[in-house]
Amino acid sequence: MGARPLDVPDSFGGYRQRLVEELQDKGIRDLAVLKAVSVVPRHRFVAEAVRHRAYEDSALPIAAGQTISQPWVQARSLQELRLSGGEKVLEVGVGSGYQTALLSQLAYAVVGIERVPALADSARSVIRELGIRNVTIVMGDGTLGWRSLAPFDAIVVAAASPEVPAPLLQQLAPGGRMVIPIGDRDEQVLTRVERVGDQVRVTPLSGVRFVPLLGEFGFAG
Numbered sequence: 001m002g003a004r005p006l007d008v009p010d011s012f013g014g015y016r017q018r019l020v021e022e023l024q025d026k027g028i029r030d031l032a033v034l035k036a037v038s039v040v041p042r043h044r045f046v047a048e049a050v051r052h053r054a055y056e057d058s059a060l061p062i063a064a065g066q067t068i069s070q071p072w073v074q075a076r077s078l079q080e081l082r083l084s085g086g087e088k089v090l091e092v093g094v095g096s097g098y099q100t101a102l103l104s105q106l107a108y109a110v111v112g113i114e115r116v117p118a119l120a121d122s123a124r125s126v127i128r129e130l131g132i133r134n135v136t137i138v139m140g141d142g143t144l145g146w147r148s149l150a151p152f153d154a155i156v157v158a159a160a161s162p163e164v165p166a167p168l169l170q171q172l173a174p175g176g177r178m179v180i181p182i183g184d185r186d187e188q189v190l191t192r193v194e195r196v197g198d199q200v201r202v203t204p205l206s207g208v209r210f211v212p213l214l215g216e217f218g219f220a221g
């Protein structure tokens, strides 16, 4: 377990480097996050038909009517988690698995939850092919968190929620950080939620658009 550099030779390194520079220009400063973007092959997580666009800073369609989020939004979310490498992190909404793979480079252990079985399966196999070993992908309603592996030092939610799901707040460790898009189905505010002692500190970060978080503590399916 534990983060380790990916060593997957491919011909996309130059494109990844350009994406890293674009993210830097757009304000991403966390060097570990930039390093993760420079080593994780995003083209492996998108459909063949849009592979040529894998290193654009844009959201792209994946299976089951879902999307892989814009790299800037993912990098911003990860930067706000302020990871130093020793954390156990929960990701809700694995989708393609790309952000899960970025997290594998930034934390000690990653638990990802996805509600669509086909997406969970395909994310799991790409992550296995890349030789990443500190990630566990499970299927279920991520609004409930994953109690048997809680508490988590950080939680990132990659789908829009009307409010912070109570179970996720309960499963956030003292001092832990959560980043989650809060709003309605059309527009949300990326929000940082921190547990500081007995208090919960909520900081709005930036306007965003995510697909809905569907589940008991999210939107109704």
Ligand code: SAH
Binding pocket: 062, 066, 067, 068, 069, 092, 093, 094, 095, 096, 097, 098, 099, 100, 113, 114, 115, 116, 119, 140, 141, 142, 143, 158, 159, 211, 212, 213, 214, 215, 216, 218
């Ligand atoms: N981070 C992903 C993009 C996620 S899109 C990537 O890098 O590709 C949002 C994902 O959240 C979708 O795959 C959707 O199926 C999933 N999702 C929605 N509601 C969920 C829930 N309650 N539990 C787990 N996953 C959920």
